[in-house]
Amino acid sequence: MTAYLKSRQPVIYLLAFCTLVCLLQVFFPQVPGLTPAYGYLSSWMSILIGFVYIPSTISLIVRSAKSVQKRKERWYVDAIILAMMIITAGVYLSGGQSMSSTQYRWIFNILYTACQSAVWGIMALWLVYIPTQTFLFKNVDMALFTITAVITALGVHAPVGTAIWGGFPIIGQWIVNYPDKGVSYATGVLTGVGVLLTGLRMIRGQEKGVIA
Amino acid sequence: MIIAQGQTVPFIVMIATFGFVLFWQWRAKQGKKLPELRIPAGVKVIPQLVGRAVEMDRPVHFCSGDTGLNYAFTTALNAAAWSILSYLAKTCAELGATLYVTTNSPDKYLIESESVHAGNVLAGKPNYPIDVEYLSPDAWAYQAKAVSLMKERKIAVNVMVGFFYIAHMSMGQGGREAGAIGLGGTDGGDIHGIIPTCDYALLGVENYAAGAILSGDTQLKTALIGQDTMEYVILGITILGIILASLGIPQLSQLLSN
Numbered sequence: 001m002t003a004y005l006k007s008r009q010p011v012i013y014l015l016a017f018c019t020l021v022c023l024l025q026v027f028f029p030q031v032p033g034l035t036p037a038y039g040y041l042s043s044w045m046s047i048l049i050g051f052v053y054i055p056s057t058i059s060l061i062v063r064s065a066k067s068v069q070k071r072k073e074r075w076y077v078d079a080i081i082l083a084m085m086i087i088t089a090g091v092y093l094s095g096g097q098s099m100s101s102t103q104y105r106w107i108f109n110i111l112y113t114a115c116q117s118a119v120w121g122i123m124a125l126w127l128v129y130i131p132t133q134t135f136l137f138k139n140v141d142m143a144l145f146t147i148t149a150v151i152t153a154l155g156v157h158a159p160v161g162t163a164i165w166g167g168f169p170i171i172g173q174w175i176v177n178y179p180d181k182g183v184s185y186a187t188g189v190l191t192g193v194g195v196l197l198t199g200l201r202m203i204r205g206q207e208k209g210v211i212a
Numbered sequence: 213m214i215i216a217q218g219q220t221v222p223f224i225v226m227i228a229t230f231g232f233v234l235f236w237q238w239r240a241k242q243g244k245k246l247p248e249l250r251i252p253a254g255v256k257v258i259p260q261l262v263g264r265a266v267e268m269d270r271p272v273h274f275c276s277g278d279t280g281l282n283y284a285f286t287t288a289l290n291a292a293a294w295s296i297l298s299y300l301a302k303t304c305a306e307l308g309a310t311l312y313v314t315t316n317s318p319d320k321y322l323i324e325s326e327s328v329h330a331g332n333v334l335a336g337k338p339n340y341p342i343d344v345e346y347l348s349p350d351a352w353a354y355q356a357k358a359v360s361l362m363k364e365r366k367i368a369v370n371v372m373v374g375f376f377y378i379a380h381m382s383m384g385q386g387g388r389e390a391g392a393i394g395l396g397g398t399d400g401g402d403i404h405g406i407i408p409t410c411d412y413a414l415l416g417v418e419n420y421a422a423g424a425i426l427s428g429d430t431q432l433k434t435a436l437i438g439q440d441t442m443e444y445v446i447l448g449i450t451i452l453g454i455i456l457a458s459l460g461i462p463q464l465s466q467l468l469s470n
Binding site: 028029073130191198 | 214215216219222223225226229230233280281282288289291292318319321322344345346347350352353355356360364381382384385399407408409415416417419420421423424432435436438439442443446450
């Protein structure tokens with residue numbers, strides 16, 4: 001019995017049952033009991049996901065602590081992470097376990113939001129730089145990509161395109177309306193079939209990356 | 213009607229797809245010849261990429277997107293990514309390469325650890341190191357730290373397969389600037405970030421096929437052939453629909469909207 005419970009079979013059967021309930025609920029919502037069962041499963045998923053925060057947070061603490069202890073490269077960043085984690089948890093617990101306490105809100109509004117905006121600003125410049133890579137004609141695919149991108153940008157998104165040549169908006173809109181939509185739908189349909197089959201392989205325990 | 217409104221055609225498609233898979237499995241059991249599968253370049257190249265990392269004595273980085281398990285529409289792509297991760301871990305363990313995984317989601321942290329472990333076990337090295345790093349739940353902070361690690365560790369290979377909301381371009385470019393060869397894979401609107409920044413790309417349905425192809429399992433091969441059969445049927449219906457709609461006959465589109 002213990003060997004059976006340790007094997008992959010119970011996990012596969014449990015996964016198959018949950019998947020079937022979810023699938024049947026989509027197609028047959030009026031069948032009695034299916035919708036409440038789906039609700040229970042969703043609630044259990046939220047509970048289980050709540051638990052996985054524990055090992056991942058422990059791993060983050062351990063790795064940061066080791067980095068500080070061994071004075072690895074940029075160990076001071078890990079020290080800040082650890083300090084902020086302890087301070088935030090302390091403020092939360094001492095403030096009546098409430099996220100609306102003055103101190104907690106100060107941390108969120110003054111520190112977290114400001115840091116997030118700073119990262120946003122830095123990454124935004126980085127993101128502006130990256131598309132320049134697209135404009136290099138490295139091969140035929142990239143050349144097509146670039147030509148389409150330039151025409152669409154000038155025709156649909158940048159008013160300067162219309163000022164340069166009146167044909168840009170017509171060609172740009174045609175690209176958006178026809179090739180772009182057609183390819184998007186085709187990719188969506190084919191992806192849907194792929195998703196369906198991946199689900200089937202998961203139910204049967206054949207996706208070894210999932211049920212290790 | 214017992215089937216929910218608007219779900220009749222999807223239900224028939226699902227049953228038909230499963231039917232095609234069972235049909236090809238039956239043919240395989242009969243010992244009849246199966247059609248050959250095309251192996252995507254992005255799948256074939258994985259051992260070469262890992263070999264490059266070994267020769268350069270630099271690590272391989274893997275990330276499976278910047279979303280967690282709470283988005284239902286990304287789950288299948290995540291599952292496909294973990295199959296690739298498992299194979300990548302197996303190849304790294306066999307060739308002696310260093311693999312590290314970064315994640316921004318606590319729920320993916322455990323699964324990715326297990327996927328790497330599964331790969332190590334398949335390689336016959338169950339004690340090979342597992343390095344999965346949970347960086348931050350915030351996507352911006354995650355990509356900033358991940359890019360920083362790529363440059364710090366001078367990665368040789370950057371594998372990023374999964375659903376990306378915002379991190380695809382910066383992660384891909386971060387890998388390039390670290391001197392890494394990029395292998396990207398996605399099925400969504402983030403394709404535009406993968407193509408310019410990665411040397412190899414798994415696009416759309418190739419991601420789902422990759423796990424099955426890499427396993428080398430006949431059962432999974434038949435599932436892929438079943439999938440392709442359904443895709444041909446859908447292609448046929450699409451062409452027929454275009455012709456009928458062009459001739460002003462709306463019956464097919466009306467039938468498919470059920």
